Each structure stands twice: as structure tokens, then as C-alpha cells.
Amino acid sequence: MINKREIANDLVTLRDLIRWGTSQFNAAELSFVQGMPTAIDEAVYLCLSALHLPPDFSVEYFDCVLTMDERLHVLDLFQQRIDQRKPAAYITNEAWFSGLSFYVDERVLIPRSPIAEMIEHQFSLWIAPEQVNNILDLCTGSGCIAIACAYAFDEAQLDASDISADALAVAEVNRQNHALEERLTLIESNLFAAIPDKRYDIVVSNPPYVSAEEMAQLPTEFDFEPGTIALAAGETGMDIVLPMLIQARDYLTDEGILVVEVGYSKPILEQLLPEVPFFWVDFEFGGDGVFVLTAKQLEACQADFKRVKIEGISD
Numbered sequence: 001m002i003n004k005r006e007i008a009n010d011l012v013t014l015r016d017l018i019r020w021g022t023s024q025f026n027a028a029e030l031s032f033v034q035g036m037p038t039a040i041d042e043a044v045y046l047c048l049s050a051l052h053l054p055p056d057f058s059v060e061y062f063d064c065v066l067t068m069d070e071r072l073h074v075l076d077l078f079q080q081r082i083d084q085r086k087p088a089a090y091i092t093n094e095a096w097f098s099g100l101s102f103y104v105d106e107r108v109l110i111p112r113s114p115i116a117e118m119i120e121h122q123f124s125l126w127i128a129p130e131q132v133n134n135i136l137d138l139c140t141g142s143g144c145i146a147i148a149c150a151y152a153f154d155e156a157q158l159d160a161s162d163i164s165a166d167a168l169a170v171a172e173v174n175r176q177n178h179a180l181e182e183r184l185t186l187i188e189s190n191l192f193a194a195i196p197d198k199r200y201d202i203v204v205s206n207p208p209y210v211s212a213e214e215m216a217q218l219p220t221e222f223d224f225e226p227g228t229i230a231l232a233a234g235e236t237g238m239d240i241v242l243p244m245l246i247q248a249r250d251y252l253t254d255e256g257i258l259v260v261e262v263g264y265s266k267p268i269l270e271q272l273l274p275e276v277p278f279f280w281v282d283f284e285f286g287g288d289g290v291f292v293l294t295a296k297q298l299e300a301c302q303a304d305f306k307r308v309k310i311e312g313i314s315d
Contacts, residue, residue: 004072004079008071012065013063013064014063014066015063017047018040018044019043021074022039022043025078025082028085030082030085031221033112034087034222034225035096035110036088049092050070050076077091086224087224087225090110095112095144097111097145097148098116098119100144100147100151102143102174108142108166111142111144113206114283114286115261117283117284119149123202127257131255134199134200134202135156135200135202136158136159136202136204137158137159137204138207138244139162139206139207139230139240140160140167140168141171141230142170143171146158146160147180149204150180157183159184160185160186161187161188161191161194162188164188164226167226168188172186191244192244198251201256203248205260207241208231208232208237208239209231209237209238209241209262209265211235211265212235215231237262237265237268238262238272244258245258245298248293252298253295254295257292257295258293259291260291262291266289273305277293277301278291
């Protein structure tokens with residue numbers, strides 16, 4: 001437990017607090033894989049959040065002297081981050097995705113998918129943006145992917161589903177915050193079970209894909225996330241992805257695409273389905289393990305998908 005008032009006497013500027021917080025975060029060996037890439041990024045973020053300043057606040061003002069109350073408030077956030085190892089986004093109830101602000105709490109994963117980069121480019125390598133009229137986001141969580149798609153495709157209608165009613169409650173907050181009640185429909189569904197009988201131009205998903213072995217090795221910070229329902233996906237990590245591959249073709253237009261993140265489970269998927277022509281996306285700003293398959297490719301590979309399921313890999 002730190003003596004906040006004593007420390008606050010010595011840390012008088014925003015720059016002082018950022019420097020001190022960065023040092024403390026590194027000394028505590030915190031994990032930075034849930035949104036913030038480094039300790040200094042997280043220290044800056046928590047400072048700006050505590051002071052109600054925008055994320056693009058100019059560094060020219062970092063040497064301004066803070067009031068004692070402001071310093072104590074920043075140190076309180078730092079203490080939560082260090083003592084509880086609670087991820088910064090859950091402390092502030094805010095996360096950023098594709099340049100947009102989202103409400104988050106422990107009912108949903110913290111948005112961090114590299115799919116954001118694909119959305120900003122309107123998936124234009126695989127589909128003509130002007131042809132996109134309907135988009136489905138499976139395993140939507142906070143709704144961040146669906147809502148980012150709504151901004152990228154401002155004429156499209158969107159459906160977003162999740163098996164978790166709690167997650168959908170968070171997605172509803174974000175749907176209202178972004179004024180998308182008329183364009184975005186939220187659906188409680190186990191994969192495609194309750195999805196309308198319609199065809200989508202894009203089906204996109206960041207589903208659970210963490211294997212049992214990897215779940216046991218995750219840092220303490222992940223204990224705050226709804227891991228059992230939003231991260232864990234059986235022994236191989238493919239319990240959700242494989243059924244999705246089997247069913248997705250029935251919900252795509254003939255020119256449609258399926259976009260799925262499997263992260264570090266990419267080698268497992270390639271091992272299980274070596275004949276499937278997954279297109280693995282190279283990201284300019286980091287990230288890996290996102291594949292694209294066209295409707296035609298999904299149709300051609302149905303026998304492979306069903307073979308793997310019959311062998312019990314995804315049971």
C-alpha cells in the first residue's frame with residue numbers, strides 16, 4: 001500500500017506522475033496485452049482519464065502543475081492497477097477501438113482485436129465496400145466490432161450476437177451511446193442458432209479461441225475478464241471456430257466473406273485443416289491470427305470441416 005499523500009508532495013506535474021507510474025508498473029511486472037502496449041502508455045492513459053482530458057491531449061501541457069486532489073486521484077487509479085492488477089479499461093470503464101470510445105466492464109472482454117485495421121479499410125481487399133449491405137458480428141461482446149463496422153459502412157444494416165445476456169447488456173449501452181438503435185440489432189444466440197434466415201455480405205467474429213493449456217497460463221489480469229464464456233474454447237481452442245466454419249456458408253451471399261480472429265491458436269487451426277486455403281492477414285500496426293475465407297471457399301471445404309468435427313476435435 002503506497003502513502004499517496006506523501007508521494008503526491010513530490011509528484012507535482014503530469015509528467016512527474018507519468019514517469020513515476022511507468023516505473024511502478026514495470027517494477028510490479030504488470031501485463032500489458034489487454035489494450036495498452038506498454039507501461040508508459042497505460043500511465044499516460046490513466047492520468048488523462050483521471051483528469052478528464054482527451055487521449056490526444058498535447059504533451060506541451062505535461063509540465064503543468066496539478067492540484068493535490070488531482071494528484072491523489074491519479075495515484076488512486078495507479079494503486080488499483082498495481083494492487084489489484086485490474087486492467088486499466090475496467091478501472092476507467094472505457095476502451096478505445098478503431099478510434100471510437102466504448103463502455104466496458106467485467107461482463108465483456110476489453111476490445112483489442114486487430115480486425116479494427118481491416119474495418120478501417122472496409123475489408124476492401126476481399127469485397128467491394130459499395131456492395132456491403134448486411135453485416136453480422138458473431139460473439140460481439142461489447143459490440144465494438146459491429147459498431148466500428150457501422151461507421152465504416154454507413155449505409156449497411158448490422159446484426160450482432162452473443163451467447164451472453166450480460167455481454168449484450170453492455171453492447172446495448174454502446175449501441176445507445178453511438179445512436180445506432182435503428183441500424184444495429186442485438187441478438188442473444190449460440191453462434192447461428194437464433195440468427196435470422198438471411199444472407200450477409202460480411203460475417204465477422206472475434207470468438208473464444210483459447211485452449212485449456214493456454215487458459216491456465218494467462219496473467220492475473222485476465223481473471224477480471226469473463227474468461228469461461230469469452231476466452232476458453234476447449235482443449236484445442238477450436239470448439240467455437242469449427243462449428244462456425246461449418247455453418248457460416250449458409251448465412252453468406254455468394255460473394256460474401258467470413259473474417260475470424262483465432263490469435264495464437266492459428267497453428268492449431270492450420271494443423272487441423274491443412275488443405276483449407278486460409279488467407280492470413282498481415283497487419284500494418286501489429287496483430288496476427290486473423291483469417292479470411294470467401295463463401296465459395298467455405299462451400300468447397302465443407303467436407304474438411306465436417307471431418308474434423310466427426311473426429312471429435314470440437315466436441
